[in-house]
Amino acid sequence: MLDSLLDSFFQNGRSAAAAKPVRPVRSMQTGQPSQNNNTSHKKASELLSMQDIHISHGDKVLLKIDKLTVPSQKLVAFIGPNGAGKSTLLHTVLGQHTGVALKTQGYITAQGQPIDEMMRDGHIAWVGQHERFELPLTVLDYALLGVSPNLAWYQRPNRHHVDRAQTLLQDFELSNLTDARVQTLSGGEKQRLAIVRALMQDTKIMMFDEPTNHLDIRHQRFLLHYLHTLVHEQRKSILVVLHDLTHAHRYTDEVVLLNGGRVIAQGTPTEVMTRQRLSAAYDVDIKAHQTEDGMVFV
Numbered sequence: 001m002l003d004s005l006l007d008s009f010f011q012n013g014r015s016a017a018a019a020k021p022v023r024p025v026r027s028m029q030t031g032q033p034s035q036n037n038n039t040s041h042k043k044a045s046e047l048l049s050m051q052d053i054h055i056s057h058g059d060k061v062l063l064k065i066d067k068l069t070v071p072s073q074k075l076v077a078f079i080g081p082n083g084a085g086k087s088t089l090l091h092t093v094l095g096q097h098t099g100v101a102l103k104t105q106g107y108i109t110a111q112g113q114p115i116d117e118m119m120r121d122g123h124i125a126w127v128g129q130h131e132r133f134e135l136p137l138t139v140l141d142y143a144l145l146g147v148s149p150n151l152a153w154y155q156r157p158n159r160h161h162v163d164r165a166q167t168l169l170q171d172f173e174l175s176n177l178t179d180a181r182v183q184t185l186s187g188g189e190k191q192r193l194a195i196v197r198a199l200m201q202d203t204k205i206m207m208f209d210e211p212t213n214h215l216d217i218r219h220q221r222f223l224l225h226y227l228h229t230l231v232h233e234q235r236k237s238i239l240v241v242l243h244d245l246t247h248a249h250r251y252t253d254e255v256v257l258l259n260g261g262r263v264i265a266q267g268t269p270t271e272v273m274t275r276q277r278l279s280a281a282y283d284v285d286i287k288a289h290q291t292e293d294g295m296v297f298v
């Protein structure tokens with residue numbers, strides 16, 4: 001039963017866990033990246049290198065990035081106004097453009113390897129903005145989908161996987177719903193479950209597009225603290241799209257500010273998130289207040 005559900009999920013679903021990615025923009029193993037001027041992290045090792053990225057639809061340019069290097073073992077936030085290109089950037093990395101055909105060109109490598117190979121081998125976990133919950137799965141079954149990229153076709157999740165899933169469900173306050181059907185969950189519960197599924201994949205690289213969507217403030221803080229801890233205690237590399245500027249400043253190590261499909265600034269939150277720069281990018285006056293808990297952006 002679970003077998004056919006898994007097949008159907010991964011053939012039709014958007015999960016990057018095992019989905020065969022649409023070919024990403026051309027990736028290459030070698031190549032001479034040009035000089036990067038946005039290098040507040042010159043000594044950090046490199047997670048992603050993107051060069052000469054140009055994504056367009058008709059005359060509209062969705063993304064134009066000459067050079068972007070994302071460091072590894074950091075929690076990196078992509079921020080910027082609606083339509084800035086944040087999701088397009090992550091989908092480009094994942095090779096997962098949906099909908100109408102986009103014209104894509106450029107070079108992406110992940111730790112020196114073609115990104116499509118990393119994806120194919122299940123080395124990148126991903127939660128998008130529109131995860132699917134149509135399958136008649138229980139919460140536990142859904143969480144266990146996360147390990148399927150690590151299993152051969154004839155293998156089933158084992159006791160260890162189930163124990164780990166139950167621990168994560170407990171961490172994300174879903175253990176009272178273990179046997180519930182996923183369709184019955186609230187928006188925030190579904191979001192937490194999608195994150196649990198990605199964490200079950202146990203990859204070194206994770207990407208989350210607006211992971212705090214639908215979460216209340218307590219769960220938002222818990223999640224971002226959890227991701228921060230994964231990076232700093234387990235040396236994961238995590239990329240997130242965030243809209244909450246206070247959270248981006250407080251929890252992340254590096255921020256990439258996008259606007260109009262271009263990288264406006266990259267660096268530590270303090271370097272990038274100046275009042276002037278944010279107000280210009282979001283086209284509204286944004287004030288930053290220092291509090292005993294850190295900066296608050298309003």
Ligand SMILES: Nc1ncnc2c1ncn2[C@@H]1O[C@H](COP(=O)(O)OP(=O)(O)OP(=O)(O)O)[C@@H](O)[C@H]1O
Nearest residue numbers: 057062081082083084085086087088089098099100
């Ligand atoms: N498949 C597509 N075909 C045509 N245009 C697209 C496609 N995908 C995205 N776009 C356009 O590209 C621009 C960037 O979209 P994207 O989803 O990357 O923005 P975003 O920064 O993630 O925005 P938001 O904060 O609203 O989620 C938008 O103007 C959007 O309409």
